[in-house]
Amino acid sequence: MVFKCKNCGGNVVYEPSRGHMYCPHCESLDSEDAVQGGSLTQCAVCGAPLAVRQYASSGRCEHCGSYLVFNERVEGEYEPCWILPFCLNKDSAVEAMEREFGRRLFTPTDFMSTKSLEKMEGRYVPFWLYDYQAHYDFAGEGTVVRSWTSGDTEYVETSYYEVIRQMDVDFDRIPADASYELADGVMDLMEPYDYGALTDYAPKYMSGFYGEIYNQDARELEERAKAKAREASEELLRGSLQGYTGMRTLDRKLEMHADGVHYALMPVWQYLYRYRGKTYAFHINGQTGKVVGTTPVSRGKVLAYGASVFVIVAAICRLALNFLEIL
Ligand SMILES: [Zn+2]
Numbered sequence: 269m270v271f272k273c274k275n276c277g278g279n280v281v282y283e284p285s286r287g288h289m290y291c292p293h294c295e296s297l298d299s300e301d302a303v304q305g306g307s308l309t310q311c312a313v314c315g316a317p318l319a320v321r322q323y324a325s326s327g328r329c330e331h332c333g334s335y336l337v338f339n340e341r342v343e344g345e346y347e348p349c350w351i352l353p354f355c356l357n358k359d360s361a362v363e364a365m366e367r368e369f370g371r372r373l374f375t376p377t378d379f380m381s382t383k384s385l386e387k388m389e390g391r392y393v394p395f396w397l398y399d400y401q402a403h404y405d406f407a408g409e410g411t412v413v414r415s416w417t418s419g420d421t422e423y424v425e426t427s428y429y430e431v432i433r434q435m436d437v438d439f440d441r442i443p444a445d446a447s448y449e450l451a452d453g454v455m456d457l458m459e460p461y462d463y464g465a466l467t468d469y470a471p472k473y474m475s476g477f478y479g480e481i482y483n484q485d486a487r488e489l490e491e492r493a494k495a496k497a498r499e500a501s502e503e504l505l506r507g508s509l510q511g512y513t514g515m516r517t518l519d520r521k522l523e524m525h526a527d528g529v530h531y532a533l534m535p536v537w538q539y540l541y542r543y544r545g546k547t548y549a550f551h552i553n554g555q556t557g558k559v560v561g562t563t564p565v566s567r568g569k570v571l572a573y574g575a576s577v578f579v580i581v582a583a584i585c586r587l588a589l590n591f592l593e594i595l
């Protein structure tokens with residue numbers, strides 16, 4: 269499938285800054301016609317042979333430059349439920365990255381000037397989004413120790429509390445990326461996405477970008493999402509047990525029930541740079557502009573500053589929470 273302009277016949281793409289389909293040839297908005305044809309091996313526009321990547325669902329013809337969507341990779345079992353359209357266009361993504369370079373003290377001063385761009389692409393990364401219902405039963409013995417001095421005597425008072433927690437937690441859309449090519453760690457750092465902007469899938473959003481089908485099915489990746497839900501549940505429990513001097517666990521049980529899973533596509537800008545014979549990859553969240561990647565470290569600069577600090581911020585999923593506390 270290819271999106272052609274009704275007015276000039278040119279290739280129409282989705283333009284993030286406008287939030288509309290856009291014809292770069294005659295500057296028309298929403299002038300697209302979805303034209304069927306072509307295949308994974310042949311361009312729908314010029315008929316040239318295509319060499320598509322193993323999991324590609326959309327891409328660009330190297331011969332005529334048209335952006336193509338491959339029907340058999342976006343239909344049936346491969347039809348996404350949702351897509352998060354790009355909010356950042358290429359220029360905004362470049363700006364976000366250069367701001368990030370500027371902040372990195374240890375980037376060699378010649379990195380920006382001698383860097384050479386290998387590749388810059390907007391990609392839709394396949395994700396599974398899992399819903400879980402968790403139920404946590406906890407029983408423990410909490411102690412609160414109080415001490416004071418009166419005259420020559422020091423008093424220590426220990427109070428014992430029976431502590432019971434029953435938590436019901438609904439987890440919505442816990443993400444796990446289903447792409448072999450992009451490291452799990454990178455995609456986890458891309459979070460958070462604002463899933464409120466997810467929209468029903470339509471192929472037009474892919475015109476202008478490189479899409480990928482899921483490389484692993486929902487069952488294979490379930491454990492990763494479950495682990496995130498478990499971890500968040502533990503954190504909520506810990507948070508609810510503040511205020512005691514000590515806590516002895518008597519009983520704890522965490523039950524998790526799967527509550528649905530959806531296939532979705534998330535936007536990522538990917539940049540590859542060559543610098544002194546080595547390739548550096550940068551990924552930019554196509555919705556929020558968050559940049560993930562490492563720049564080369566200049567030895568001289570590290571010595572000058574002594575240490576470098578990296579702070580990683582992880583996001584927690586959206587939660588609904590009920591407590592029952594009996595002291
Ligand atoms: Zn046009």
Ligand SMILES: [Zn+2]
Pocket residue numbers: 311312313314315316329330331332333334
């Ligand atoms: Zn072509």
